[in-house]
Amino acid sequence: MEIIRSVEEMQAKIKTIKAEQKSLGFVPTMGYLHSGHKSLIDKARIENEFVVVSIFVNPTQFGPNEDMEKYPRNESGDFELCDNAGCDIVFIPTAEDMYRKNYNTFVDVYGLTEGLCGASRPIHFRGVCTVVLKLFNIIKPDKAYFGQKDAQQLGVIKRMVLDLNLDVNIIGCPIVREPDGLAMSSRNTYLSQNERSQALVLSKALKKAQQMLDCGETNVLTLKEEMVKIIDSVPTSIIDYVEFVDNLTLKPLAQVKGEVLIALAVKIGKTRLIDNMVVVK
């Protein structure tokens, strides 16, 4: 496995891979890799002749009061996971190389980014779209793999790719969970032992919604109420949102009908966690 730290070197490498006409799978990450990331790399490995994983904690997607500085990092651990998963190149550029002097270009996807996480993280998706577009332009992948865990991000990236006529196939991959149901996230490392068990309210709330839906309940207010009860049972929890939205437009719904994304963001202590589920009615 090769480790490349410069944009220019990466571009030169991609030229040679393209010249060999190899199919190229790409997994963009912010590092501190876990089994969720590994599932993306595994899928990329199966579906492509060449696999690139990027590790970049992207400054433009963090707000001024967010966890950019303390975002967890584990370079050697990440390299080991990538190597074991059969990744060909890890691309790990510096922020200075990605955003050079006089940098001034940003991409916005409107409509899909105002609600859910976008409401409390106003510049987040602009940063995500911009860095993903840059990475696509550098890596030129045939397929790129994103986790369903960041459901809004997945929807926004798909919209951007369609709108900008990008020649890359976006593959959404299922959420990977701990045995007790907690969705895998690099941010889980922030949780104290006590908070770790409290964090189960997110997946429990989703399970409750699933049960009620199975019993025929489709009224969003009723469903939300029960989910909120479960989350509020943990005194340290602060709900950012619990939303039922159309899975394509991300517009809020009053009734569960069609393909519906049930998404929630909850702070457990100081750690903001997200989880979601897609249901079809």
Place this chain on the structure above:
Amino acid sequence: MEIIRSVEEMQAKIKTIKAEQKSLGFVPTMGYLHSGHKSLIDKARIENEFVVVSIFVNPTQFGPNEDMEKYPRNESGDFELCDNAGCDIVFIPTAEDMYRKNYNTFVDVYGLTEGLCGASRPIHFRGVCTVVLKLFNIIKPDKAYFGQKDAQQLGVIKRMVLDLNLDVNIIGCPIVREPDGLAMSSRNTYLSQNERSQALVLSKALKKAQQMLDCGETNVLTLKEEMVKIIDSVPTSIIDYVEFVDNLTLKPLAQVKGEVLIALAVKIGKTRLIDNMVVVK
């Protein structure tokens, strides 16, 4: 010469050209082609094995009170000029195909777009950047040709290409002028015979600045004053701006030093015309 009207068909065609590893030159235009455009196509023809010209009056770069609807069109004349210039493909998509249902993605280059034409046309460069990025993604050119006439546009596109790590070489080409000095523009067709002769004040003002610079004058206020006098000598003229800016950052200057863009926008009757000159001191 082939005429392609659908984005999908164009993408399929580009795949075959890329497979043949032919170098690809691209000239994006809004049609109603004149000798200025021809000079771009000629240069593209010399420098590339394959040449694509696009004709697209892009709705997202026109403000609500601008001349989108009455922008001049001459499809058959454009095809003839392209064919004579040895162009391989004219790509002439519809607005519906370029901006499909639920379209919501836009690219902004900040910093360079606030002054000059950006001041009176606030959404113009967002529209330009977005459509140029889309066209680059569809056509995948090695080189793309832009006129120096739209100096701010050229600077903005160069910035976007650098910032987004796009793999395309941006070639700026000199302004082509009528024998009497008027810069070629599709919008010149709006001018009445009387206005056509009045429109010469733009190039005359630039010539005056050149003369004064040759005589050692570098104070921008003094230079501007003389240019404004010339333009104001035509009673129907309304100055939008006369600016001396750094040619890279487009920031206003008090003194002519380094590479300086002298740019002006003037309304002659109802027609807004632009012209410019780059000087090095």
